[in-house]
Amino acid sequence: MELATQIAISGILMGVIFALIALGLTLIFGVMNIVNFAHGEFLMIGMYSAFLTSTFLSIEPLLSLPIVAVVGFLLGIMSYYLLIRYLLRGPMLAQLFGTFGLMLFLRYLVMFIMGPSPVAIQEGILIGKTVSLSWFTFDMSKLIAAGFSILLFVLIYWMIERTKLGRALRATSIEADAARYMGIDTEKMNALAWGIGGATVAIAGGLLANFYYLTPTVGMLFVMIAFATVALGGFGSVRGAFLAGIIIGVIEMVAGQYLSQIKLSFVYLTYFLVVVFRPRGLFGW
């Protein structure tokens, strides 16, 4: 029972971070119907940004989050203006390959610069600290990361649902042409979706870097988790992504407990089963 509770809570903590990772992916998909394979690479770059600022500029990893967010935002905007804009004109095959190429390019660019061996952040107020609550013990960094993730998720959700900018974004995602007739600059909205997507996932990376080792290839793992999350929550649904993230987090934790070497297979399997049997996600009807 104690073990079960511990697993469940760890799963939920991890799950809200997955939800934050999936947020950008589902937003981008919702707005322009394109799947970003490079999403995991954005995360990885967020992690390395936190690592570099903490190692070379001695900035506390938590305080570097604004820098990380700016890096992610710029990365997203640049990807849109330099690549995605051109891909959107082409056939679906090209769109798929295009973001796939971006993924390879970013991953191996970082590997070229940083080298292939894993690194970890050494200094920081959260590193190595734990919290004990009667019989649970948690990493402080995971707890804080989960708290930040929920906060940011709610913030972005509020922005999408309540502000004028968010309404323009939603209008673009429902019907881009009609939105353009209404005077919405859809091109800018697309770029914005990429910017927000890049910033949120980079922040998730910055948070992860506090307790997760960094390698240039770490993105593949998280992008697959994000695909599974987005599929489970329904492609394009922001609310769905949150619950789906938690479910995926728990699945990953439970599988990790018993079959740690092939735990990711369960995440992949989840994606497969969901898209085959419930293509609109668990909550979409």
Place this chain on the structure above:
Amino acid sequence: MFSLGDLPLSERIVFVAFLAFVFLFPWIVRSSYPRAVMINFLLFAMYGLGWNLIGGYGGQVDLGQAKNVGFGAYTTALMMTWLDVPFWFTVPVGMFFATLESFAVAYPMFRLRGHYFAIATLCVALVWQQLFLFWDWTGGARGVELPIKPIPNFTYMQFGAIGSHYFIFGLFMAQFLFMNWFRKSKLGYELQAVRDNEDAAASLGINVTWTKVKAYLITAAMGALGGSFYAVYHSYIDPRSIMHIDLTILIAMTAMVGGCGSMWGPIIGAALLIPLDMYLAALLGGRGFYGVDFMIYGFIIMIVAAFEPRGIWGTIERARRRS
């Protein structure tokens, strides 16, 4: 049936010249490295031709071809190691396993289109790679080493450079002729109709799902054939070299860069990328420049996808139409 008569004369001349060059290659070039490049080129041209069937003619982005190569290679390696059976006996078994697995996943998977399908194939391939890394009975991460026969013969098909060259050349020709037949077959036309417009194809009485499934199975069998060759050629396999996503990327790239859905695309793509790949590997290997090769591939893929999705062959065709 295998005739190339419908193609322009210029293409036929170039192709015959190409065949003559490949056929005489081991006698023109004596050093071992270019010969290895040639063999790798033929292998990847073969992989590319196979992938082109589902990815180019079918328009379905399959990111799991490495698993089929893996099935072929593992079947051959394990059967030859454990049972000491002839190579030719393991090839159909490997193809059978690859098609069987593909059949099991194909039906649910082809309910999906586009991105959903691509990610699903990636998921399946990643699950298999994890399993092969994890399983002890297939050698796990250590891989399988084939017993080396002292005297090359036609039972075990383990040859030196020249033997391997003609062996892979034969397989390549067989696959090329098959593809040449396929593109003009009923299934080939059906598949292209499905790619261009699924709804229109269905309204003409084509069973869309079944057509895609058949194409997917043929692609799987072709991948397994290449994998079987890989196993006897290298005498060593492991899940990182043949089950890995990097292999899928390289295979899909040969077709994509050369030109998807054309006869010559994968061959042109392989002719360009494989020497580049091996040159970069030799140039950068051991110098601490990690990942430069894949960085360049990523860049090439982005450029091709953004500005010329039909690849090099698309550019050639456009130039020809203009003249």
